[in-house]
Amino acid sequence: MSKQWWKESVVYQIYPRSFNDSNGDGIGDLNGITEKLDYLKGLGVDVIWLSPVYDSPNDDNGYDIRDYQAIMDEFGTMEDWERMLSEVHSRGMRLIMDLVVNHSSDEHRWFAESRKSKDNPYRDYYIWRPGKADGSEPNNWESAFSGSAWQYDEQTEEYFLHIFSKKQPDLNWENPVVREEVYSMIRWWLDKGVDGFRMDVINFISKVDGLPDAEPQEGKKYASGSKYFANGPRIHEFLHEMNQKAMKEYGAMTVAEMPSVTPELAQKYTDEDREEVDMVFQFEHVDLDSGPGGKWDLRPLKLRDLKENLTKWQKALEHKGWNSLYMNNHDQPRMVSRFGNDGEYRVKSAKMLATMLHMMKGTPYIYQGEEIGMTNVRFDSIEEYEDIETLNMYREKREAGVPHEDIMKAIYVKGRDNARTPVQWNTTENAGFSTGIPWLKVNPNYKEINAEAAVADPNSVYHYYRRLIELRHNNEIVVYGGYDLIQPEDETFFAYERRYEGESLLVICNFTGENAIFHVPDGYKNKAGQLFISNMEQDQSLSFGNELHFTPYEARVYRVK
Numbered sequence: 006m007s008k009q010w011w012k013e014s015v016v017y018q019i020y021p022r023s024f025n026d027s028n029g030d031g032i033g034d035l036n037g038i039t040e041k042l043d044y045l046k047g048l049g050v051d052v053i054w055l056s057p058v059y060d061s062p063n064d065d066n067g068y069d070i071r072d073y074q075a076i077m078d079e080f081g082t083m084e085d086w087e088r089m090l091s092e093v094h095s096r097g098m099r100l101i102m103d104l105v106v107n108h109s110s111d112e113h114r115w116f117a118e119s120r121k122s123k124d125n126p127y128r129d130y131y132i133w134r135p136g137k138a139d140g141s142e143p144n145n146w147e148s149a150f151s152g153s154a155w156q157y158d159e160q161t162e163e164y165f166l167h168i169f170s171k172k173q174p175d176l177n178w179e180n181p182v183v184r185e186e187v188y189s190m191i192r193w194w195l196d197k198g199v200d201g202f203r204m205d206v207i208n209f210i211s212k213v214d215g216l217p218d219a220e221p222q223e224g225k226k227y228a229s230g231s232k233y234f235a236n237g238p239r240i241h242e243f244l245h246e247m248n249q250k251a252m253k254e255y256g257a258m259t260v261a262e263m264p265s266v267t268p269e270l271a272q273k274y275t276d277e278d279r280e281e282v283d284m285v286f287q288f289e290h291v292d293l294d295s296g297p298g299g300k301w302d303l304r305p306l307k308l309r310d311l312k313e314n315l316t317k318w319q320k321a322l323e324h325k326g327w328n329s330l331y332m333n334n335h336d337q338p339r340m341v342s343r344f345g346n347d348g349e350y351r352v353k354s355a356k357m358l359a360t361m362l363h364m365m366k367g368t369p370y371i372y373q374g375e376e377i378g379m380t381n382v383r384f385d386s387i388e389e390y391e392d393i394e395t396l397n398m399y400r401e402k403r404e405a406g407v408p409h410e411d412i413m414k415a416i417y418v419k420g421r422d423n424a425r426t427p428v429q430w431n432t433t434e435n436a437g438f439s440t441g442i443p444w445l446k447v448n449p450n451y452k453e454i455n456a457e458a459a460v461a462d463p464n465s466v467y468h469y470y471r472r473l474i475e476l477r478h479n480n481e482i483v484v485y486g487g488y489d490l491i492q493p494e495d496e497t498f499f500a501y502e503r504r505y506e507g508e509s510l511l512v513i514c515n516f517t518g519e520n521a522i523f524h525v526p527d528g529y530k531n532k533a534g535q536l537f538i539s540n541m542e543q544d545q546s547l548s549f550g551n552e553l554h555f556t557p558y559e560a561r562v563y564r565v566k
């Protein structure tokens with residue numbers, strides 16, 4: 006297992022639209038990011054992952070790219086971007102950009118050409134098919150954003166594939182010219198000084214030949230085709246080619262977003278000898294609270310399932326490959342609301358969750374606002390929501406007769422706008438995010454949850470994250486130590502140990518709002534423990550007896566020699 010800078014780093018994700026607005030138009034922007042780099046440096050993060058800032062019509066808030074080598078007007082100019090990059094680098098931090106090449110915007114010049122005629126030179130940049138004999142779509146795949154994954158185009162009387170929105174046509178990676186276009190664009194950004202990429206749904210780029218129908222799903226017109234487009238037949242070939250033709254020579258860090266990836270596949274994708282990607286974002290742990298009907302089909306999370314799943318990933322990549330560690334991003338609800346308690350135990354449970362995640366083996370990812378314990382939001386009317394995934398689902402379910410209240414319940418728990426309300430900087434109007442009208446309403450709890458208060462309070466979630474990051478920077482056991490789960494069946498504690506060069510860390514997290522007794526494992530009894538970190542005041546050292554008494558959402562980590 007080689008030592009790498011990206012294994013020792015902590016990454017901070019910025020969703021630029023909601024981060025900080027510097028010019029009062031209600032939309033976050035690049036200069037707004039530059040204004041906050043000292044705040045991020047103070048937190049101690051090493052790498053910034055910037056969600057897309059490229060020219061886009063914003064059908065999917067920038068994940069629909071119209072020009073891969075131009076900056077979205079609303080976010081600023083290329084000069085603003087270059088200034089931000091140099092300010093990031095001058096603070097000793099790195100920047101990775103979002104690479105969205107499974108699909109482009111339908112307003113990209115390539116697609117504008119492709120749809121003109123069947124013999125246009127750009128036709129095969131995208132995936133076009135005639136309809137079935139009865140005129141219906143080429144297959145029964147559903148779009149991730151509701152409805153069919155195919156859109157009929159009058160001009161050439163064929164359908165084009167779009168796994169996501171109608172304005173996000175899938176690029177045809179079987180076409181070597183498309184691949185070369187992508188690799189030269191990647192090199193163009195790496196030549197500008199970018200340090201790597203987060204690769205959007207990159208395991209969707211190889212589709213199964215023939216694009217066969219998916220197994221029909223009970224009572225649904227369309228069905229998930231992910232069996233035929235996720236982890237497809239040429240995916241390893243394409244990722245290795247991208248590594249060889251673009252990433253490798255720059256030493257670029259790559260984190261691949263891979264819905265449907267398994268630990269076994271991730272071992273292959275992240276095996277350093279295969280030269281594909283450095284790490285993946287897996288989705289199994291953020292699907293544990295979804296029923297058979299998908300993310301909107303709410304199911305209570307069982308702690309045992311979370312322990313089992315995260316442990317499966319820790320063990321699968323313990324000696325080969327590498328894990329990413331996340332419980333939050335711009336697509337997921339806020340972790341303290343989802344996995345902790347965003348009421349009376351908000352601060353304590355946010356720290357407990359951070360302890361559980363940041364003491365694991367892998368590269369941790371902090372999503373903007375997570376470090377101050379921002380929570381989910383509840384807007385009363387659907388008109389206050391912005392996310393295309395939410396709005397399309399709402400319309401589809403209302404047309405099917407599902408009551409408004411039932412749909413809103415699912416949106417409150419799982420909607421992506423939960424993570425996209427503006428970052429709460431201080432107690433001034435709009436939480437200091439903008440002097441204009443924010444593109445998405447600010448969460449009304451900004452008066453008590455904001456960065457200014459957090460930085461000023463030594464006991465805040467912010468300073469706890471800062472300490473966790475410091476511990477990772479100063480203790481190789483956190484980065485390179487082995488991992489083993491303790492008491493798998495326990496429904497109250499998430500406890501595990503890390504081992505490295507004769508030392509161990511004992512990590513104990515009470516996931517409940519109750520007082521609880523932790524039964525000390527035999528191997529630790531009568532041993533001396535030094536407190537490594539806790540979200541409560543503790544004795545700095547102890548000799549382990551038979552049990553430890555925990556208060557609600559209490560977390561403790563002990564170093565044992």
Ligand code: TEU
Nearest residue numbers: 065068105149169205206264300336394
């Ligand atoms: O997300 C991929 C993806 O699978 C998401 O659709 C996610 O599973 C879903 O939103 C959970 O609710 C990436 C980007 O992160 C997302 O923002 C984009 O909408 C999507 O790809 C298309 O680019």
Ligand code: CA
Nearest residue numbers: 026028032034
């Ligand atoms: Ca702005």
